[in-house]
Amino acid sequence: MITISDIAAKLGISKSTVSKALNNATDISVSMRKRVLETAAEMGYINKKLSGAEKKLCILIENMDFETPNQFGHDIVEGFRQMAETDGWLVEVVPLTMEFQRLTPYGVFMLDHGYQAAFILGFSLLDSWMQEFKHTQIPTVLYDNYIKNNPYVASVGCDNQEGVELAVKHLIELGHRKIGLISGPLDSYILKARYHAYLSALKKYGLEINEDYVGLGYFVAESTRAYIPKLLNHGVTAILFSHDVRAFSAMTECSDRGIQIPRDLSIIGFDDLPMTAYTMPPLTTIRQDRHGLGRCGYFAITCLLGGLPIGSILLRAPLIVRDSTGPAPTD
């Protein structure tokens, strides 16, 4: 366990200067504070005696909307907050950019703000802090990401494998044989997981795996516009989407082209956003219980703070059958 004395010795300064820097005192220069925080973070110092009586956690968010109840992240944040605040924590929600991560190491950021643990939402594999998470000793819980072998980092998410398998089984029961996938790019842990779940479900049920049935693209509307006709030309009769918002975009696209859902094409989303029940037709989708994910995220943080090395918590991802899936068209 790294102490204030260790940091002072390393920097050749007094313990009181280190303490001032860590406790955000005003009578210390900005540059000295920065030096102390960087060194402390590098040495793996954990600030357990924060100044004041504040118990502070943060939710760090990238690439995820959360401000309104219709947005994906909203209920995750709410579920987490409700449990944490009941336990007396102050929870701060901090949207982040990749640029910010490149300029400030995770350890420095956490010490600087006095956060004791973090819940991380929406990070891709390209985020630079993902590298730091491999070695951090700060209790850190990742939604939809996984870090091997670090007992200070836990993961929460849904069982993509089970969810995608239920979706493929449902389509097979409706007579579909050529099943496609339209997804965001595979620079995300979870999109990789869904892609592999799709392949393994097709394999399990003996369906054809064909790269022409798959469309990957960053921009939602553009990739939907490009891939829907391409997949239909290849005889695909049902498409899984990596997110509900992509399925919504497919509804618009199909409507523009006179393709009727589900008569001509069955589609399945992923997430079960609040508005899925009100689209035309209501969307069949794989549910993520986002409020529950937030609660599990907080539970995982309490485990890590208490020294219990939780690795992962997975929720079931049930298939919610609505009207966007129907019998395969007969030629």
Added chain:
Amino acid sequence: MITISDIAAKLGISKSTVSKALNNATDISVSMRKRVLETAAEMGYINKKLSGAEKKLCILIENMDFETPNQFGHDIVEGFRQMAETDGWLVEVVPLTMEFQRLTPYGVFMLDHGYQAAFILGFSLLDSWMQEFKHTQIPTVLYDNYIKNNPYVASVGCDNQEGVELAVKHLIELGHRKIGLISGPLDSYILKARYHAYLSALKKYGLEINEDYVGLGYFVAESTRAYIPKLLNHGVTAILFSHDVRAFSAMTECSDRGIQIPRDLSIIGFDDLPMTAYTMPPLTTIRQDRHGLGRCGYFAITCLLGGLPIGSILLRAPLIVRDSTGPAPTD
């Protein structure tokens, strides 16, 4: 949701008779009570209004010692109890036999005793209630077992894959190349998982997979006696054991045969039982945080009782390096 009226209608009896049976009233015959409970369980009835104010959970145990602090199940039970009792639950620990399971369906047993949820320890794939868990609607949490697609059943355990991989990596760093496994029989979900984790770790590190390096047997001492010389004859220099108790038995066996641990043979256990630190030599082993497993089991039950379909919680399984592993012998 099945009601008392549904059960009464099905049996052609009055609602009050059903109610008496479910609430364990004395003015009803044993045979009528049995008929009502069996029908109620079959119909998936959940008794939410239990008589009295009792909130009751059970821990059902088979094949696992738990009475004293040195025994494997002890801390799992304690971790569960501490959290559940703090929340006002009465927790009953019920050792079970396979015979009992064959005579009484799970649903009937739970209704009969007024338990609202169960934490299941030590069941093998052969236990007949495992079949019932596939369809039960009673909140049920399994330690070291997994049921697919049933949102009323969750699973807690350790990350066997990660733990076994750490063990194999440790042995490779010590120069071992022929690594064996001595395990209980594969009629257990978790022993299957450990066996496959062993195979996949060998594969990952490019080591030879050879069935002569593996010994599976039900009886601990007998199988150790048979397999240790066999594996040594095949040039194995390090052995993983599926449980610490098997590794303890190997220590006795090696001592009898004049085989020195770790000079002649490195051994690694699984569990990190309290006495592993005091064996001669102290045992290198893969830790299961049993108190933490109990706490996670209770958290999973609270999720299921609240309608959150938790699927699994996995703890990390860190490798605890002591003195039973050393450099591979040079011939």
